[in-house]
Amino acid sequence: MENLDSSCVLCTLLVIVILYISVQIFRLLVADCDLSLQWATRLGRGIGRLRGKVVWITGASSGIGEHLSYELAAAGCRLVLSARRKDELERVKKQCQVSGPLKPEDILVLPLDVLKYNTHSDATETVLKYFGQIDVLVNNAGRTQRAVWEETDLEVDRDMLDLNVLGVLSLTKAVLPHMINTSGGHVVVMSSVAGKVGVPMSGSYCGAKFALHGWFDSLRSEGYEKNIKVTLLCPGPVFSGILKAAMTSKHGENYGIDMKSDEKRMSTRRCAYLSAVAIANELDEVWIALHPVLGLTYLHQYMPAISKWLMKGFGMKKIKELREGR
Ligand SMILES: NC(=O)c1ccc[n+]([C@@H]2O[C@H](COP(=O)([O-])OP(=O)(O)OC[C@H]3O[C@@H](n4cnc5c(N)ncnc54)[C@H](OP(=O)(O)O)[C@@H]3O)[C@@H](O)[C@H]2O)c1
Structure with a gap:
């Protein structure tokens, strides 16, 4: 009788585990982001929770940074919009006022070149003088790359690190002391699925985005006791102007090709x-991508040997097609 009871309990447990795994697999199959982010969209805190916070976004003049500005404006955040093109930032500012409850004085347009590290402290002071606080820094500005590995000039590797890594570090280091001296803050870093999986034709870009994970995972652990939060965002292919401004294998050259709308x-x-x-x-870290890129990212994280074998077997052509949204 006792044996029968314990085998019943085991069977029930097994059914629960199988059901749980099936639900997770189903959720993953229909998802466009990792499971923790999917839970957050349903059960987590809404974007409205950020209402009133001062959020500084770099790369706000186009693409993901522009649309993130609209989302945060709609939620009632006070915004600092930075990039090099002031006219584009003014356009985004106007649109933010349409999509949200913000008054013109709730949005500061602050032109900034991420590569000019010596301007970052002054820019931080300007924001602090204007709003008195910086709650969230979103390091979004960046450029991608299309280049054959062995043809890539070392100069291009350096350009990529200067913009996508050192620029991010420099601005974060300018803002961080203020966050630590107040009650804490939140540093957000725009990485990429290419910061998790080494993909062809973007050696320098992958190297730079991978590096961000090392630097900012370290800050997350170190900053915990100082109430410093770190979020790494890892999107897969997304529509934007990023390909046009992409670096190539030659220093100073732009890829110059736009995305096609059917990608x-x-x-x-x-x-x-x-x-x-x-x-x-x-x-802490989220993956934002359509399948099969999202599935590949999961495979790479949890079964790296299989994913590396698959990537070699798939061949460069197939992986390139996936990256280009084909
Ligand atoms: N689109 C994708 O498929 C994808 C996928 C994964 C990750 N990402 C990441 O998402 C981020 C935004 O890219 P996006 O797709 O939105 O491309 P985008 O439309 O080209 O936006 C790039 C932004 O970065 C700014 N920027 C470039 N160089 C700068 C500099 N030296 N100083 C200040 N700002 C600079 C640009 O503004 P100005 O030209 O006005 O300076 C622009 O606002 C990048 O970090 C990228 O790596 C994109």
Whole structure:
């Protein structure tokens, strides 16, 4: 009798485990982001939780940064919009006022070149003078790359690190002391699925985005006791102007080719919405991508040997097609 009882309990447990795993697999199959972010979109804190916070966004003049500005404006955040093109930032500011409850004085347009590290402290002072606080810094500005590995000039590797890594570090280091001296803050870093999986034709870009994970995972652990939160956002292919301004293998050259509207990429708006949910819920790291890129990212994280074998077997052509949204 006792044996029968314990085998019944075991059977029930097994059914529960199988059911749980099936539900998770089903959720993953229909998802466009990782499971923790998916839970956050349903059960987590809404973007409205960020209302009143001062959020500084770099790369706000186009693409994901522009649409993230609209999401945060709609939620009632006070915004600092930075990039090099002031006219584009003014356009985004106007649109923010349409999509949200903000008055013109709630949005500061602050032109900034991420590569000019010596301006970052003054820019931080300007924001602090204007708003008195910086709650969230979103390091979003960046450029991608299309280049054959062995043809890539070392100069290009350096350019990529200067913009996508050192620029991010420099601005964060300018803002961090203020966050630590007040009651804490939140540093958000725009990485990429290419910061998790080494993909072809973007050696320098992958290297730079991978590096961000090392630097900012370290800050997350170190900053915990100082109430510093760190979120790494990792989108897959998303519609934006990023390809046009992409670096190539030659120093100073732009790829110059625009995305085609029929490419299989996530909309900029959806990526911005999911990024905003991740920020509101202070998630450590999120993956935002359509399948099969999302599935490949999971495979790479949890079964790296299989994913590396698959990537070699798939061949460069197939992986390139996936990256280009085909
Ligand atoms: N689109 C994708 O498929 C994708 C996927 C994964 C990750 N990401 C990441 O998402 C971020 C935004 O890219 P996006 O797709 O939105 O591309 P985008 O439309 O080209 O936006 C890039 C932004 O970065 C700014 N920027 C570039 N160089 C700068 C500099 N030196 N100083 C200040 N701002 C600079 C640009 O503004 P100005 O030209 O006005 O300076 C622009 O606002 C990047 O970090 C990228 O790596 C994109």
